[in-house]
Amino acid sequence: MIRSAPLALRLSSRRLSSSISSQCSAFNGKGRLQSELCSKALTSLRGPSNRHFSSSTLHDISTVDIDSDSRIYAGDVPLPLTTDCTIFEADDIPTGKYPVFRVMDENGVIRDDAKGPQYIDPELNEEHAVKMFRTMSRLNVMDNIFLNAQRQGRISFYMSSQGEEAVHIGSASALDNKDVIFAQYRETGVLMWRGFTMSQFADQCFSNSGDLGKGRQMPVHYGSRALNFHTISSPLTTQLPQAAGAAYAMKMEAIRNGSNRAAGVTVCYFGDGAASEGDFHAAMNIAATMDAPIIFFCRNNGFAISTPVADQYRGDGIASRAKGYGMASIRVDGNDLFAVNAATARAKELALSENRPVLIETMSYRVGHHSTSDDSTRYRSTEEIKKWDNEDNPIDRFRRFCEAKGWLDEERVQTIRDEEKINVLQALESAEKKGPPALATMFDDVYKEKTPELERQEAKLLEHVAKYPERYTGPGH
Ligand SMILES: Cc1ncc(C[n+]2csc(CCOP(=O)(O)OP(=O)(O)O)c2C)c(N)n1
Ligand SMILES: [Mg+2]
Numbered sequence: 001m002i003r004s005a006p007l008a009l010r011l012s013s014r015r016l017s018s019s020i021s022s023q024c025s026a027f028n029g030k031g032r033l034q035s036e037l038c039s040k041a042l043t044s045l046r047g048p049s050n051r052h053f054s055s056s057t058l059h060d061i062s063t064v065d066i067d068s069d070s071r072i073y074a075g076d077v078p079l080p081l082t083t084d085c086t087i088f089e090a091d092d093i094p095t096g097k098y099p100v101f102r103v104m105d106e107n108g109v110i111r112d113d114a115k116g117p118q119y120i121d122p123e124l125n126e127e128h129a130v131k132m133f134r135t136m137s138r139l140n141v142m143d144n145i146f147l148n149a150q151r152q153g154r155i156s157f158y159m160s161s162q163g164e165e166a167v168h169i170g171s172a173s174a175l176d177n178k179d180v181i182f183a184q185y186r187e188t189g190v191l192m193w194r195g196f197t198m199s200q201f202a203d204q205c206f207s208n209s210g211d212l213g214k215g216r217q218m219p220v221h222y223g224s225r226a227l228n229f230h231t232i233s234s235p236l237t238t239q240l241p242q243a244a245g246a247a248y249a250m251k252m253e254a255i256r257n258g259s260n261r262a263a264g265v266t267v268c269y270f271g272d273g274a275a276s277e278g279d280f281h282a283a284m285n286i287a288a289t290m291d292a293p294i295i296f297f298c299r300n301n302g303f304a305i306s307t308p309v310a311d312q313y314r315g316d317g318i319a320s321r322a323k324g325y326g327m328a329s330i331r332v333d334g335n336d337l338f339a340v341n342a343a344t345a346r347a348k349e350l351a352l353s354e355n356r357p358v359l360i361e362t363m364s365y366r367v368g369h370h371s372t373s374d375d376s377t378r379y380r381s382t383e384e385i386k387k388w389d390n391e392d393n394p395i396d397r398f399r400r401f402c403e404a405k406g407w408l409d410e411e412r413v414q415t416i417r418d419e420e421k422i423n424v425l426q427a428l429e430s431a432e433k434k435g436p437p438a439l440a441t442m443f444d445d446v447y448k449e450k451t452p453e454l455e456r457q458e459a460k461l462l463e464h465v466a467k468y469p470e471r472y473t474g475p476g477h
Helices: 007-029 034-048 055-059 126-151 165-172 187-192 198-206 238-256 278-289 319-325 337-354 384-389 396-407 411-435 438-445 452-467
Strands: 065-074 077-082 179-184 266-271 294-300 327-334 359-364
Touching: 007 179, 065 278, 126 187, 126 198, 126 396, 126 411, 165 187, 165 337, 165 359, 165 396, 179 238, 198 411, 238 266, 238 278, 238 294, 278 294, 278 319, 294 337, 319 327, 319 359, 327 337, 337 359, 337 396, 438 452
Parallel strands: 179 266, 266 294, 294 359, 327 359
Antiparallel strands: 065 077
């Protein structure tokens, strides 16, 4: 049990007030923000209105219970558990190993009858719970079918999310579509939850004429302007500095409009491996110093391709690094949908109400191969993979919770999986028939309007293709 005066709360409020005040005076100097606006901003900071939280529950560490039992996570390291969803201030991270917040155990049982229920949305009902279960199942079914499609040579590449479904759905369900997502590549369920359709997934993986990216990206590099989901880029960690900039821009836009609260929180997902890149440091530090309302969301799944986390860092994972940046943070059991959901909801409220970054580290395990270019049995045992898949499967954990409530049973689970299978197969079949995007589209979007050079290149290409029609097939030729 940790006991501490709520110093963090006092410090953070003071720091925040002074930071907003200095922003206000900077704006006043340019005559762009009225002083009454500043006082309005400061007043609203003191009392963030939210359905679930008061400012004190967000970061009062005086009552944090650290359990005596521990659990083995990434890197074979036993970590202490806690039933308290506490976002630690940089100076308040407990000594020893950073504890892991958990609501529900492997059997779907809520660990603490007194505290557990407060972390479950009071509006959670059968319909919503089954929707979350269905979305995790859809992701899992899609992964299995798309992996097979790649093996059959129908798509060129694929990356699956087995073992991380609760990370995706637990976090996505705590956000809304006004929140801006920057993802790595293994966050397909986040996009699925936001409404990306099965056809859109299939069309992207086939690079066909229905692909929103016009066939210009490798499979799984999804993006959707309508769903506020920035397009995935392959080079690791590029999304972190970009996300920090986006979050800062959203804060400044709010201030220009007379509000202290950005229209949405920016959520930047990345893996433990991406956290080994230099851009990680650049992004964390600029977000901290510029007070950007952002959630840095690290999925620690134990591996960066074949490199286990034991070879990636000598510290205590990723969450502990927040201390060095002066940033708030929390470590969460990534296989526990409720814990991920509660931590994300709280981090969002803290980031938006106090204009500052929060680092979340979810602990899970990458059950699948890294990608279709990988055979993970070359660097880890099948027993290890099976153990995680059988003994701590995030979908099964949530399913058991729903079964105990009477919301799911074996028959309904089977029906859901069968329905999703049909859904995926239909999307795959129709994507396969769609053919590639018209050739001329490759000249679009480079600039808002085509330059004379681009127009010349386009004309030349189309002339060439028209001259040798037997060598080129497909629409637009
Ligand atoms: C700058 C850069 N270096 C290396 C790679 C090759 N690469 C692609 S994914 C990956 C591992 C990333 O691991 P992690 O961030 O933990 O994500 P996970 O795959 O585990 O979800 C590597 C090294 C890359 N894409 N970009
Ligand atoms: Mg990883």
